[in-house]
Amino acid sequence: MKKTLLTTCLLLLTSLIVAQTKGILIMNGIAHIGNEKVIENSVVGIKDGKITLVADATTVKLDKSAYDEIIDASGKHIYPGMIAPNSTLGLTEIESVRATNDFRETGTSLPNVRSLIAYNTDSKIIPTVRFNGVLLAQVTPRGGLISGTSSVLMLQGENWEDAAYKIDDGIHVNWPRLQTRKYNEEINAFGPYEKNKDYDRLTNELKKMIGDAKAYHESETKEEKNLRFESMKGLFDGTSALYIHVNNIKEIIEAVNFTKSNSITRVVLVGGRDSYMLTDLLKENNISVMVGRVHDLPDRADDDVDQPYKLPALLFKAGVLFCLNNEGDMEAPGARNLPFLAGTTAAYGLTKEQALMSVSLNAAKILGIDKITGSLETGKDANLFISTGDALDMRSNNVEKAFLKGNLLDLNNDQQALHEKYKKKYGIK
Numbered sequence: 374m375k376k377t378l379l380t381t382c383l384l385l386l387t388s389l390i391v392a393q394t395k396g397i398l399i400m401n402g403i404a405h406i407g408n409e410k411v412i413e414n415s416v417v418g419i420k421d422g423k424i425t426l427v428a429d430a431t432t433v434k435l436d437k438s439a440y441d442e443i444i445d446a447s448g449k450h451i452y453p454g455m456i457a458p459n460s461t462l463g464l465t466e467i468e469s470v471r472a473t474n475d476f477r478e479t480g481t482s483l484p485n486v487r488s489l490i491a492y493n494t495d496s497k498i499i500p501t502v503r504f505n506g507v508l509l510a511q512v513t514p515r516g517g518l519i520s521g522t523s524s525v526l527m528l529q530g531e532n533w534e535d536a537a538y539k540i541d542d543g544i545h546v547n548w549p550r551l552q553t554r555k556y557n558e559e560i561n562a563f564g565p566y567e568k569n570k571d572y573d574r575l576t577n578e579l580k581k582m583i584g585d586a587k588a589y590h591e592s593e594t595k596e597e598k599n600l601r602f603e604s605m606k607g608l609f610d611g612t613s614a615l616y617i618h619v620n621n622i623k624e625i626i627e628a629v630n631f632t633k634s635n636s637i638t639r640v641v642l643v644g645g646r647d648s649y650m651l652t653d654l655l656k657e658n659n660i661s662v663m664v665g666r667v668h669d670l671p672d673r674a675d676d677d678v679d680q681p682y683k684l685p686a687l688l689f690k691a692g693v694l695f696c697l698n699n700e701g702d703m704e705a706p707g708a709r710n711l712p713f714l715a716g717t718t719a720a721y722g723l724t725k726e727q728a729l730m731s732v733s734l735n736a737a738k739i740l741g742i743d744k745i746t747g748s749l750e751t752g753k754d755a756n757l758f759i760s761t762g763d764a765l766d767m768r769s770n771n772v773e774k775a776f777l778k779g780n781l782l783d784l785n786n787d788q789q790a791l792h793e794k795y796k797k798k799y800g801i802k
Contacts, residue, residue: 395441396420397779400430402446402759407453407733407748409726417451419755422779427749444759449773452729452764453748454508454756456525456736457708458663459616459643459698462499462510463492463526465705477516482582484544485604486521488512492533498705500786503528505709506758506772507732508782509538511740513545513616518579520545522604523616525740529777539742543614543641544605548628549575551621580631583608587635614639614741620665620672622647629658641739643698646672649684652691661694661739664731666701667714679721685731686722696736716765728765755779 397419404415404427416433418426418440426433437443466473475491492512502510508528514521522541530536552566582601589595589602590609607613615637617628625647632640638659642648645662648655655662664685671680688695697714699707711732719728737747746754755776762769775782796802 397442398440399444399446402449402451404451419779424755450760453733455506455732457507457510459513460510462705463496481517482519484519485600488514489524494530499528501788502709543616545616548619608637611638616641616643618643620644620646649687652693655693663698664695682721685718697731712765713767
């Protein structure tokens with residue numbers, strides 16, 4: 374029995390090694406590199422989980438015998454795996470069922486809370502998201518003044534250790550709002566905006582927390598270890614980013630000045646609805662933006678009705694680094710629509726390739742993983758997918774094959790199973 378078990382384990386291990394080292398050649402596809410370049414008739418090579426070749430198939434000399442498998446992608450599109458930043462994927466299953474939500478802890482300032490260890494690889498939502506070409510996600514906690522620490526995870530794995538891609542990439546802060554409004558149940562709508570009486574108290578509390586953490590790390594001797602301050606060390610040595618969730622122009626200005634006063638160099642605005650009004654300030658301080666959901670209404674009555682749609686184009690023209698995120702209601706299942714958010718921005722000022730960058734290479738740059746993923750370039754992880762149509766167009770996007778670190782992914786999911794079930798039931802071909 375022991376011998377049989379050992380043999381089985383060795384066979385499984387051997388098959389795993391073969392899957393990781395298998396050489397794959399994808400030929401004749403339209404390669405969207407992710408940096409605005411396109412190769413119409415391409416060849417993409419994968420070996421040991423890395424991209425080893427990206428070239429024009431009509432000019433490059435190939436030794437096909439060096440590869441174990443050749444995929445003919447004629448007429449199809451090859452894309453870098455898309456990245457969903459600022460997401461609760463794996464932390465929630467059904468928003469209306471509280472027991473399935475694990476994205477918020479009790480308390481207001483919890484930088485030491487890690488989304489990583491709460492990530493549920495068995496979520497039924499995750500397979501539906503990678504079905505559309507989204508292969509990585511920045512899994513992010515919610516709530517309070519300081520929500521906690523996010524990590525970048527692969528949308529595949531047996532557990533969070535398997536799925537971890539970049540651990541503890543940054544701290545998330547919710548900048549207090551200058552104005553708030555309450556929901557009026559009598560009229561079933563939000564009331565008018567009112568001055569937030571707690572704004573000064575909350576901002577002072579936040580500033581004190583960050584200031585104390587900075588002083589803690591500048592101190593040569595520490596009487597006792599402070600877990601909250603220890604988790605914020607990366608903010609001051611540049612190894613992790615400070616993600617500030619903020620939208621209003623005045624709040625953005627105060628948040629930027631606050632980071633400057635504390636010598637925090639890696640700063641990202643999350644949401645950033647008014648960021649287009651402050652592009653010079655953002656460029657001067659090397660601050661990037663995770664643009665909030667573009668399929669939304671404008672914040673102000675006098676804003677252009679298409680303001681959310683064209684915000685990415687305004688930032689691009691101003692030279693501000695940005696990517697797209699999908700925070701809001703139903704955001705976990707809605708992460709599958711990330712490529713279509715990018716498609717909308719292509720109709721409002723960006724080219725298709727620039728829109729692709731906003732969910733691939735730009736997102737990787739902001740998350741600090743652009744050296745290993747985000748585009749189809751040699752030496753990077755083989756995180757990519759093949760679609761029979763335009764991946765940014767919901768009418769034609771059809772992901773046929775997807776790879777994470779060179780491993781072929783299972784694209785089956787519960788929604789697909791239901792689709793097939795009812796097609797069969799009603800005789801639909």
